[in-house]
Amino acid sequence: SQKIxxxxxxxxIQEGKTATLTCNYTNxxxxxxxxxRQDPGRGPVFLLLIRENEKEKRKERLKVTFDTTLKxxxxxxxxxxxxxxxxxxxxxxxxxxxxxxxxxxxxxxxxP
Amino acid sequence: xxxxxxxxxxLIKTRGQQVTLRCSSQSGHNTVSWYQQxxxxxxxxxxxxxxxxxxxxxxxxxxxxGLQFPNYSSELNVNALELDDSALYLCASSLSQDGIYEQYxxxxxxxxxx
Numbered sequence: 001s002q003k004i005x006x007x008x009x010x011x012x013i014q015e016g017k018t019a020t021l022t023c024n025y026t027n028x029x030x031x032x033x034x035x036x037r038q039d040p041g042r043g044p045v046f047l048l049l050i051r052e053n054e055k056e057k058r059k060e061r062l063k064v065t066f067d068t069t070l071k072x073x074x075x076x077x078x079x080x081x082x083x084x085x086x087x088x089x090x091x092x093x094x095x096x097x098x099x100x101x102x103x104x105x106x107x108x109x110x111x112p
Numbered sequence: 113x114x115x116x117x118x119x120x121x122x123l124i125k126t127r128g129q130q131v132t133l134r135c136s137s138q139s140g141h142n143t144v145s146w147y148q149q150x151x152x153x154x155x156x157x158x159x160x161x162x163x164x165x166x167x168x169x170x171x172x173x174x175x176x177x178g179l180q181f182p183n184y185s186s187e188l189n190v191n192a193l194e195l196d197d198s199a200l201y202l203c204a205s206s207l208s209q210d211g212i213y214e215q216y217x218x219x220x221x222x223x224x225x226x
Contacts, residue, residue: 006154032211043116043202043217044155051212089154093211099145099168100204100215102154 002028006090006103013110019077021106023090026071031095033066033073038087038105047088048075080110116205116218124224125193133188133221135203141216143167143209144186146178147202149220155202161186162209190223198225 004025013019023033031052036044050057050066050073057064063076077084087107091100117136125131137144143162147155157170161180175191184205190197200222204215 043219046214097168097209098211098213099157104154
């Protein structure tokens with residue numbers, strides 16, 4: 001069955017450093033990979049989408065890479081700020097529809 | 113532009129009861145998806161509605177059912193509630209059903225089953 005793994009251990013990082021999160025998947029051939037941010041008690045908020053034929057995507061301080069051979073995506077937050085503290089979710093979608101299959105999320109805590 | 117709204121915010125029900133959760137999609141969006149999120153886990157796909165028709169279903173029993181109305185708002189109904197149904201229920205709308213479209217989530221309904 002499809003499996004998506006994110007590091008369940010919280011990532012503690014100093015302000016100004018780069019946070020790197022990993023999303024690994026098995027038994028899946030996604031057409032799109034999306035990253036969401038979720039704050040406590042709130043719904044996820046879309047951040048970035050990357051297609052299967054794209055290697056890298058950037059948006060402001062965020063960068064996503066997608067390696068379909070390794071079945072892995074990396075999510076980077078550069079120059080991290082305390083306001084970046086949240087849980088980050090990766091989600092996969094097939095070509096036929098945008099039913100999202102989510103990973104368990106990684107909590108990031110940026111310390112001033 | 114109004115975002116995705118859900119009601120109620122919180123709900124407490126007893127095992128065996130039935131519940132209806134409501135979702136208003138973002139203006140211009142014709143696709144609504146429902147997710148269940150247990151504490152400390154990622155959201156799990158329940159089903160999706162596209163132009164009032166069910167358009168895919170996750171691994172949830174038939175006692176989870178839904179509807180989408182002509183204005184694209186949606187309902188999630190859960191019958192014969194079980195303790196394990198306690199979770200945050202998220203509704204998300206998108207411009208269409210294709211995988212390239214991101215989803216806009218509502219704030220969720222926190223359901224507690226006792």
